[in-house]
Amino acid sequence: MKRLLLLGAFALLAAQPALAEEKEHQMNVHGAVCPACAIGLEKRFKAIDGVSKFDINFKTGIVKVCADETTKFDEKEMAQMFRDFGYFYKGEEIKDTCTI
Numbered sequence: 001m002k003r004l005l006l007l008g009a010f011a012l013l014a015a016q017p018a019l020a021e022e023k024e025h026q027m028n029v030h031g032a033v034c035p036a037c038a039i040g041l042e043k044r045f046k047a048i049d050g051v052s053k054f055d056i057n058f059k060t061g062i063v064k065v066c067a068d069e070t071t072k073f074d075e076k077e078m079a080q081m082f083r084d085f086g087y088f089y090k091g092e093e094i095k096d097t098c099t100i
Contacts, residue, residue, distance in 0.1 A: 024095040027063040030088040032056055037085045053100040066098035
C-alpha cells in the first residue's frame with residue numbers, strides 16, 4: 001500500500017509542468033537617453049523567447065530584463081543589438097530574482 005501511495009505521489013509530481021525561475025539581467029549601457037529608441041529596444045528584447053519584462057533607467061544607464069533561467073544572452077550579440085540602437089554595452093550582471 002505504501003508503495004502504491006509513493007508511486008502515485010511521484011506520478012503527480014512528474015506530471016506537473018516544470019516552472020522555470022526568472023532571473024534579472026542587469027545590463028549596463030552608455031548613451032541610453034532616447035525614449036523612442038528604448039521602445040524599439042524593448043520590442044526587440046520581448047521578441048526573445050523567455051523574456052517577460054523590460055525596464056530602462058536613463059539616469060543610471062541600467063537596462064533590466066526578466067527572463068526565465070534558461071535564457072542566455074550572448075555578449076557579442078548584446079553589444080551589437082545595443083549598438084544598433086545607439087547605446088554602448090558595458091556588461092551584464094545576473095540577479096537571482098526579478099525586481100521589475
